[in-house]
Amino acid sequence: MKLNAKIPPGPLKDKWDHYCANTRLVSPKNKQKYRVLVVGSGLAGASAAASLAELGFAVSCFCLQDSPRRAHSIAAQGGINAAKNYCNDGDNVYRLFYDTIKGGDFRSREANVYRLAQLSLPIIDHCVAQGIPFARDYGGMLDNRSFGGALVSRTFYARGQTGQQLLLGAYGALSRQIGQGRVDMYTNCEMQDLIVVDGQARGIVVRNLLTGDVDAHTGHAVVLATGGYAPVFYLSTNGLGCNVTASYRAYQRGADFANPCFTQIHPTCIPVSGEGQSKLTLMSESLRNDGRVWVPKEKGVTRQPGSIPQGERDYYLERRYPRYGNLAPRDIASRAAKQVCDEGRGVGDSGRGVYLDFADAIASFGRKTISSRYGNLFEMYERITGEDPYHTPMRIYPAAHYTMGGLWVDYELMSTVPGLFVLGEANFSDHGANRLGASALMQALSDGYFVLPATIGNYLTDLPADDNVQDAPQVKQTRQDVCERLQWISQVGGKRSPTWFHKKLGEIMWNFCGMSRQEKGLKQALSDLSALQEEFWKDVYVPHETGFNPTLDKACRVADFLQFAQIICLDALHREESCGAHFRSEFQTEQGEAARQDAAFSHVALWRFQQDQTAKRYTEELVFEEAQPTERSYK
Amino acid sequence: MSVPLSLTLKIWRQPSSEQPGGFVTYEMKGISSALSFLEMLDTLNEQLLAKGEDPIAFESDCREGICGACGLVINGVAHGPWPGCTTCQLHMRAFRSGETIFVEPFRARGFPVVKDLVVDRSALDRTVQQGGYVSVNTGSAPPANAVCVSKQQAEQAFDAAACIGCGACVAACKNASAMLFVGAKVTHLASLPQGHPERKTRVRAMLVQADKEGFGACTNTRECQAVCPKRIDVSVIARLNGEALKSIK
Amino acid sequence: MQVFRLFRPLATSVGQKCVMAASGLLLVLFVLGHLAGNLGVFSGRDVFNGYAALLHSVPKLLWVVRITLVVAFVLHVVVSIRLSIQNRKARGGQAYARRAWQTTSLASRTMLWAGLVLLAFLVFHLCHLTWGWVYPEHARLIDAEGRPDVYAQVVLGFQNVWVVVFYMLAQVALFMHLSHGFSSAGHTLGLNSVGSRVLRVGGVVLSGGIFALYTSIPLAVQLGVLLP
Numbered sequence A: 001m002k003l004n005a006k007i008p009p010g011p012l013k014d015k016w017d018h019y020c021a022n023t024r025l026v027s028p029k030n031k032q033k034y035r036v037l038v039v040g041s042g043l044a045g046a047s048a049a050a051s052l053a054e055l056g057f058a059v060s061c062f063c064l065q066d067s068p069r070r071a072h073s074i075a076a077q078g079g080i081n082a083a084k085n086y087c088n089d090g091d092n093v094y095r096l097f098y099d100t101i102k103g104g105d106f107r108s109r110e111a112n113v114y115r116l117a118q119l120s121l122p123i124i125d126h127c128v129a130q131g132i133p134f135a136r137d138y139g140g141m142l143d144n145r146s147f148g149g150a151l152v153s154r155t156f157y158a159r160g161q162t163g164q165q166l167l168l169g170a171y172g173a174l175s176r177q178i179g180q181g182r183v184d185m186y187t188n189c190e191m192q193d194l195i196v197v198d199g200q201a202r203g204i205v206v207r208n209l210l211t212g213d214v215d216a217h218t219g220h221a222v223v224l225a226t227g228g229y230a231p232v233f234y235l236s237t238n239g240l241g242c243n244v245t246a247s248y249r250a251y252q253r254g255a256d257f258a259n260p261c262f263t264q265i266h267p268t269c270i271p272v273s274g275e276g277q278s279k280l281t282l283m284s285e286s287l288r289n290d291g292r293v294w295v296p297k298e299k300g301v302t303r304q305p306g307s308i309p310q311g312e313r314d315y316y317l318e319r320r321y322p323r324y325g326n327l328a329p330r331d332i333a334s335r336a337a338k339q340v341c342d343e344g345r346g347v348g349d350s351g352r353g354v355y356l357d358f359a360d361a362i363a364s365f366g367r368k369t370i371s372s373r374y375g376n377l378f379e380m381y382e383r384i385t386g387e388d389p390y391h392t393p394m395r396i397y398p399a400a401h402y403t404m405g406g407l408w409v410d411y412e413l414m415s416t417v418p419g420l421f422v423l424g425e426a427n428f429s430d431h432g433a434n435r436l437g438a439s440a441l442m443q444a445l446s447d448g449y450f451v452l453p454a455t456i457g458n459y460l461t462d463l464p465a466d467d468n469v470q471d472a473p474q475v476k477q478t479r480q481d482v483c484e485r486l487q488w489i490s491q492v493g494g495k496r497s498p499t500w501f502h503k504k505l506g507e508i509m510w511n512f513c514g515m516s517r518q519e520k521g522l523k524q525a526l527s528d529l530s531a532l533q534e535e536f537w538k539d540v541y542v543p544h545e546t547g548f549n550p551t552l553d554k555a556c557r558v559a560d561f562l563q564f565a566q567i568i569c570l571d572a573l574h575r576e577e578s579c580g581a582h583f584r585s586e587f588q589t590e591q592g593e594a595a596r597q598d599a600a601f602s603h604v605a606l607w608r609f610q611q612d613q614t615a616k617r618y619t620e621e622l623v624f625e626e627a628q629p630t631e632r633s634y635k
Numbered sequence B: 001m002s003v004p005l006s007l008t009l010k011i012w013r014q015p016s017s018e019q020p021g022g023f024v025t026y027e028m029k030g031i032s033s034a035l036s037f038l039e040m041l042d043t044l045n046e047q048l049l050a051k052g053e054d055p056i057a058f059e060s061d062c063r064e065g066i067c068g069a070c071g072l073v074i075n076g077v078a079h080g081p082w083p084g085c086t087t088c089q090l091h092m093r094a095f096r097s098g099e100t101i102f103v104e105p106f107r108a109r110g111f112p113v114v115k116d117l118v119v120d121r122s123a124l125d126r127t128v129q130q131g132g133y134v135s136v137n138t139g140s141a142p143p144a145n146a147v148c149v150s151k152q153q154a155e156q157a158f159d160a161a162a163c164i165g166c167g168a169c170v171a172a173c174k175n176a177s178a179m180l181f182v183g184a185k186v187t188h189l190a191s192l193p194q195g196h197p198e199r200k201t202r203v204r205a206m207l208v209q210a211d212k213e214g215f216g217a218c219t220n221t222r223e224c225q226a227v228c229p230k231r232i233d234v235s236v237i238a239r240l241n242g243e244a245l246k247s248i249k
Numbered sequence C: 001m002q003v004f005r006l007f008r009p010l011a012t013s014v015g016q017k018c019v020m021a022a023s024g025l026l027l028v029l030f031v032l033g034h035l036a037g038n039l040g041v042f043s044g045r046d047v048f049n050g051y052a053a054l055l056h057s058v059p060k061l062l063w064v065v066r067i068t069l070v071v072a073f074v075l076h077v078v079v080s081i082r083l084s085i086q087n088r089k090a091r092g093g094q095a096y097a098r099r100a101w102q103t104t105s106l107a108s109r110t111m112l113w114a115g116l117v118l119l120a121f122l123v124f125h126l127c128h129l130t131w132g133w134v135y136p137e138h139a140r141l142i143d144a145e146g147r148p149d150v151y152a153q154v155v156l157g158f159q160n161v162w163v164v165v166f167y168m169l170a171q172v173a174l175f176m177h178l179s180h181g182f183s184s185a186g187h188t189l190g191l192n193s194v195g196s197r198v199l200r201v202g203g204v205v206l207s208g209g210i211f212a213l214y215t216s217i218p219l220a221v222q223l224g225v226l227l228p
């Protein structure tokens, strides 16, 4: 099959307009005859479901949680970018485009990223109209801050709960459509498989998590907006329910997986405190605006931080990256933290932590100002660690956070399975090898509010509205496959809980495929993973409950993570370069920075499922016409 | 820094809403005080699974106090002893070794038990579906700065909009009233110019639905505010009542 | 039907609460007015009986007030009982095994009971002083100027310790009822701008004052300050 990204012709800045002017539309009176199945109710899913219903399509929406409002988008703290240039600091669409491309280390598609930058503008307009209480300045205008290593202030925020407020806006829009009967909402439903009829995505099989019922739903197109897969590392900043199941099943049904090894490790999270811990909590990146990162200069220092004199401290980010200092991009800050800890200079009981110190900021701005900026974060930190960051420096350490990789999509957000669209963090997205802060919310909303509603018509017009596949044999077959799989897992009858396997998986991934990767380690990981997978299918234990059975939910997700982890490692092994968050220690400059290999790897890597369960690698070459790849230096 | 704790847990177990439930006692030893309350329950569940017993059902997702999925009544207080804190953020440092801890689901007629500690809170969603939004179609918005919103209005709106929909207010209220939840949404939108056109219909529709869902009336006992993890103030209820009165005109 | 549509908001629980608050506040007004009148007892027989006679000399006004009060009272009681039943139902079948109230006061949890005590008191009180069925002999007394001797009726009635105990009990109930009811009514009627603290403290002070002044009468009789 030939890959076609369907990038419209013309100059970069006109491509989207050109596309919109020429795309085919579904006639208004036919729209309600088309049913679109939207899986996921996060920013991407909820915005898509609501917008499609507003257009008149019949929509069904599915989510794991008991309410669409609980999708993990709710947890985003920092903010959302938009090139409004409200601060008059020289921002514009091009600059946002360029920063995002460069931030992604030149591993994303120009046309998509440019469109994203363009659509950042109406997103903010729409969100404000929905009543999202963004921060305002005293004149009543929207306030902006700089975020995640940008030189301009273009981040819109609602205290430290931007994701929550944006999601509640999208949830409101979705609720309105549900209340008016235009969206059928299915909560507590997990997609277990994709129904493909005659090569087109026509439905999904879901398991109701409360009753255990397995049902098939059919329609004219399927939209996956199921979020990222960071919990493949077990501990991450994601919610416990985040999974790869939906994407992985789509992959097994023919949707290519792009750049799975591009996983982002966030530098400012609360370090692991011990056994039994279930998640890592992000401390917003905004803390780095005022906090200074340091470790002792010498190894093995166990003294209280306060008693370590200035001369014995190493403010390593300020030292290594004088221009950006503590605000260096995520991948760089994370790797630097790992390095100093590997050198034995880490702090805290585990030795895996660095200080984020507010003493200087408190001294110059006063406790009150600092508390008004970060009070809620300090409170959260104290709750979790029992330490007061006003007096002792915070301890932070990187944690798995976001996944740039995802199902491959073309310009229309359609995957390699016709009729299967992928939105938000679930697609391989516009972030290349590294995502800049405050750009995921932007992407999820641009996909859902604006891109999909404009592109889905082009696909649907070719499909007769009365074409109903409800009785197609593939529907029954796929449902059957799911039931059998559930049976298998329940019947293993082993001794270990799914969580035990998940933790083991996390260890392997974190150690060999985390912040720094190496051929030897990746090969080790691959063999460890297949051993672990074998053990899983021999020794996992799931109670024989029919109906409500969270252990079974978990087991299914872990089973998919185990298989999928191997593709991540394969991808990491094959990408013999360092770029963005993917750092292969064999490929670094003399100063220890990532060394990209543009000649060989200026492409998207696609993994295609083969019937013998192996994965085959394809590529989509990346062409840069506007943004010339340069060394990504933040010195 | 973490201290091992020995605890006696009395946990409500109930197979389904139709079947009766009761407390089951579990003894836990060597629980680290650095764990969160839900991680302590995870640990217990792993032990139960290892014995081939049915693990305790409870809900959670984000485990950082923002999604609103978690919610238990711990020793008679919704979300447990730390004020302004969700169950998932409660850490075992809050308890002493040797203590007995009662764990119950959020109880209310509007929240039928699904299993053990899991309850069905979809009534809150249905209440929002009746009008807890601004009716603006994608594409129709004016430029973002076309409408000024004073900082004070925005802050007031935010304070109310911070609600995570956990339902603790209902669980704690002696009347199982959802007025803090409804009041938060109504106040959020009534504080902003964007919410004004639908002010009257919104408040009425949401109130009618809350009644239909079987939630009680508010008699201003303020327990909801005390347990609300986002510290939503009961003044939102007064605001709600005021909006309801104004909607008659 | 148009009328019903107008009143539809009143059919919601919030609407009913508004009815309770409005009627409750009307009753508070009466309690205050009644208190002011009753304190006349300290000014001596002449003034007090004169005041009572004055009231009865304008029967039209008296009846307007009485009917308003009765309507308010009936509404208040009927709606409160209805809502209390609804609220109890809303709690669901299973009660919490443990309940550690964080801020909810005893008064706010016992509004219905305090209300019912007040209802019982009022029945007794009317039988006692308005209709004179409790001590028919006291009710027949006439003062020097030929007016009904309400002063004697009150003071003689409070000679009985049990009557006084019951009155005091009712005053405690009234205090509890109003210490929560006052601020509650403010909230119900949407006074969020006043600040709930001001409203609460104001409510407690007001009901405390009412309690002190009302109880002063039977106490004064028992302590021998007021003589028949």
Ligand SMILES: Cc1cc2nc3c(=O)[nH]c(=O)nc-3n(C[C@H](O)[C@H](O)[C@H](O)COP(=O)(O)OP(=O)(O)OC[C@H]3O[C@@H](n4cnc5c(N)ncnc54)[C@H](O)[C@@H]3O)c2cc1C
Binding pocket: A039, A040, A041, A042, A043, A044, A045, A062, A063, A064, A065, A068, A070, A071, A072, A073, A074, A075, A076, A077, A078, A079, A080, A162, A163, A189, A190, A191, A192, A225, A226, A227, A228, A237, A238, A239, A242, A243, A245, A246, A282, A401, A402, A423, A424, A425, A426, A437, A438, A439, A440, A441, A442, A444
């Ligand atoms: C702690 C944290 C902070 C962040 N902060 C920022 C920030 O400041 N700025 C920024 O731009 N980005 C931030 N991000 C990233 C951003 O929040 C996410 O990338 C984005 O919200 C993803 O949205 P989504 O709609 O794609 O997925 P999600 O919001 O994760 O939604 C996934 C949906 O899919 C459903 N689902 C999943 N699997 C299945 C299945 N198998 N069957 C059925 N339904 C399923 C879920 O129920 C859910 O409804 C942050 C992320 C985290 C974790």
Ligand code: HEM
Binding pocket: B218, B219, B220, C017, C018, C020, C021, C022, C023, C024, C025, C027, C028, C031, C076, C077, C080, C081, C084, C108, C111, C112, C114, C115, C116, C118, C119, C177, C178, C180, C181, C182, C184, C185, C186, C188, C189
């Ligand atoms: C002198 C007589 C009475 C006065 C002055 C009075 C006053 C009030 C006031 C001001 C309120 C607050 C309304 C609100 O919450 O919005 C109230 C509430 C209430 N009253 Fe009364 N009331 C009286 C008698 C009664 C009686 C006889 C009953 C019992 C049947 C009763 C039962 C209630 C109940 C159940 C409430 C609601 C509780 C609550 O809102 O917290 N009241 N009353």
Ligand code: HEM
Binding pocket: C031, C034, C038, C052, C055, C066, C118, C122, C125, C126, C129, C130, C150, C154, C167, C174, C214, C215, C217, C218
């Ligand atoms: C010490 C306390 C009280 C005293 C001495 C007192 C005294 C009286 C007297 C003398 C009358 C008869 C008036 C008349 O018929 O001319 C009366 C009537 C009445 N009292 Fe009281 N009272 C007291 C407390 C209360 C309280 C607490 C309430 C209500 C909560 C109340 C409610 C009434 C009512 C409703 C009437 C009937 C009024 C009418 O006939 O229109 N009283 N009271």
Ligand code: SF4
Binding pocket: B162, B163, B164, B165, B166, B167, B168, B169, B170, B180, B181, B184, B224, B227, B228, B229, B230, B231, B232
């Ligand atoms: S108002 Fe508070 S307690 Fe109630 S649902 Fe919202 S956050 Fe939870």
Ligand code: F3S
Binding pocket: B169, B172, B173, B174, B175, B176, B177, B178, B179, B180, B217, B218, B219, B220, B221, B222, B223, B224, B225, B234, B237
């Ligand atoms: S606890 Fe209940 S009574 Fe009202 S003030 Fe809160 S809803």
Ligand code: FES
Binding pocket: B059, B060, B061, B062, B063, B064, B065, B066, B067, B068, B069, B070, B071, B086, B087, B088, B089
């Ligand atoms: S689990 Fe999300 S708020 Fe507790």
